[in-house]
Amino acid sequence: MSALSQAQKSKAQTFLTEATATLSKSTWFASSTSRKNEDAAELYTKAANAYKVGGWHDDAGDAYVKAAELYKVEKSLGEASKCLSDAGTCYKKGGVNISRAVECWSDAVTLLCDAGRLNMAAKLSKEIAEALENNLDGDNGGGNANESVAAAIQSYQQAADLFEMENAKSQASGCLAKIAELSSAALDPPDLLKAAELYESLGRGCLESNLLKYNAKSHFLNGVMCHLANGDAIGASQAYTRFDNLDYTFGESREGKFASQLIETVENFDAEGFATACFEYDRISKLDPWKTSMLVKVKRGISEEGGMDGGDEEGDFDLT
Template sequence: MSALSQAQRTKGDAYLQEGKSTLKKSTWFASSTEQKYEDAAESFTKAANAYKVGGWNDEAGAAYQRAAELYRDKLKSLNEASKCLSDAGECFKKSNPTEAVACYRSAVTLLCDAGRLNQAAKLSKEIAEIFENDGAAEEDGNGGGGNPAIVAAIASYQQAAELFEMEKANSQASSCLQKVAELSSGALDPPELLRAAEIYESLGRQCLESNLLKYNAKTHFLNGILCHLANGDSIGASQALTRFDSLDYTFADAREGKFAKQLVECVEAFDPEGLATACFEYDRISKLDPWKTSMLLKVKRSIEGSAGVGGDGEDDIDLT
C-alpha cells in the first residue's frame, strides 16, 4: 500500500465522517434542512473522490451512492443523483460488476425521467458490455450452454439502441443493434438466427439511405445471408439474395455478393468441398472474422449432415 493511497484513505474517511455528522444535526427550518442535505452530499462526494484517487474503489462507489441517495430522495436533484450513480458504477465496475450494474440501472432510470436519453443510452451500453464480458468468461469456464449474462447483454444493447434512436444518434444505435445480432446468432444457445438475419437486413437497408454508409450495406447483407444458411434455410437465403440484388445494384458484382451466391449454391448442391474452397478464396482477400467463421462452420456441418458425410465435431471441420 503506497503512502498516497493511505493518505487518500485517511482523507476519504474524514470526509465520510463529516457527511455523517452533518446529517445528525438538528434543523428547524426547511431552508436549513435543505442546506444540511446539500452539505452532507458534498462531503460524501469529496470522500468518494478521495477514495477513488487512492484506488479504494469499493469505498468510493459506496460514498457516491450515499451522495446519490441524498440528491435523489432529499434534494430531488435528478441530474446530480444520476451523475453520482454513474460515478459509483464506474468505481464498482473495477471490483464489483454486479453492484456496478445496479448503480448504472438506477442512473438510467433517473436520466430517462430527466429526458437525458443520450446519456441513458450510453450507460445502457455500458451495462451490456459488463454482461457481455461476464458471459464470455462464464462460457470459457463451463463450456457454453445457457448463459443468462448473454441474454442480459442482448437486452441491454437493445435498450441502448432504442434510446439512441430516440435521440437520432443513428450510428450509435446501429452499433448496438450489430451487437444484438452478433450475440443472438453467435453466443446464445440455441441461437436466434432469424432475429439476427432480420437485424442485418434492416441495417443494410438503413445504410443504403446514406451516401456515406451505403458501401457498408454489402457486409450487413452478407451477414444476413450467413444467418439464413446457418439456420438451415437455403430457401430463405436465396430469397434474401434476390432481395439484396434488387435493393443494391452493386451487390451482385461485389465480393460480398459473389461470395454469398457461391455459398447458397454450395448449400443447395450439398457441396461442402465447394463451400470450403469458396471460403478459402474469400479469406485470401477479405479475412474472415471469428463471427463469420462460426456461422460458416454451422453451414458446413448442416451440409455434411444432409449429405451423410461423417464428422465428430467442430474440430473436424476445416473451412480452408
C-alpha cells in the first residue's frame, strides 16, 4: 500500500470522526439540526473524496451513501442524488459491488425524477444498463446472467422513456436498439418477435428524418433477420414487403438484396445458397457479432428442416 493511499485513508478517517462528533451534538431548534446535518454530510463527502483519491473505492462509496442519507433528510435532492451517483461509481470501480452500485444509481434516478431533472435521470439509467450489460461476462451463467440481461433491458427501457420525455429522440433510439439486441441475442430464451418489432419501429423512425433515413435499411435488415431466426419465413417475407413499400430504396440496397436472398434460401432450404449470400455480404459489409448470432440461428433452422448437420455452436458458422 502506497504512502499516498495510507495518508488519504487517515485523512478520510479524521473526517468521519468529525462527522460523527457533529451529529452527536445536541440542538434545540430545527434550524440548528438542519445545519448540523448539512455540516456532517459535507464531512462525509470530504471523507469519501479522500478515500477515492487513495483508491479505497468501497469505503468511498459507503461515505457517499452516508452523506446522501443526510441530504435526503434535509430534502436536498440534488446533493443527495449526486452523492448516490458518486457512490455507485466508486462501488463499480471497486470491482466487487456492481449490485450495490446499481442500487445507488437507481436511488439517484428516483431522486432526479422527483426533482424534475429527467435528462440526467435518463443518462444515469443508461449508465445502469451499460454496467449491467458489461457485467454479463462476470455472471456465472444460468439464471443470474439472465436476470442481469432482463435488468439491463428494463434500465434501457427506462432511459428510452425518459429521453423521449425530454424529446431526445436519438438517445432514445439508441437505447431501444440495445433492447432489441439484448432481447434477441442475450436473453434466454430470446424474444425475437419483440426485437423484430423494435427494429421495424426504429427503421420507421429513421425515415422521418432526412439525417437518419439512410440508417433505416440496417434496422429493416435486422428485423427480417429476427423473423428468420425465429423460424418464421412468412413473417420475414411480409416484413420485407412492408419495408420495401416504406422505403423505395430498400429493395435495391445492399441490405435489401441480402434480406431478399436470405428469405429465398430459407424458403428453399438452400443451405449452400444461404452460405454464399452470407459470404458475399460479409466481403463488403463485415458481419458484426449480433448478425452472426442471428445467422447461426437461421442456418440451424435450414439444416434441421433439410436434414443436414449444421452444427450447434456459433463457432461452427462458416461463411464459406
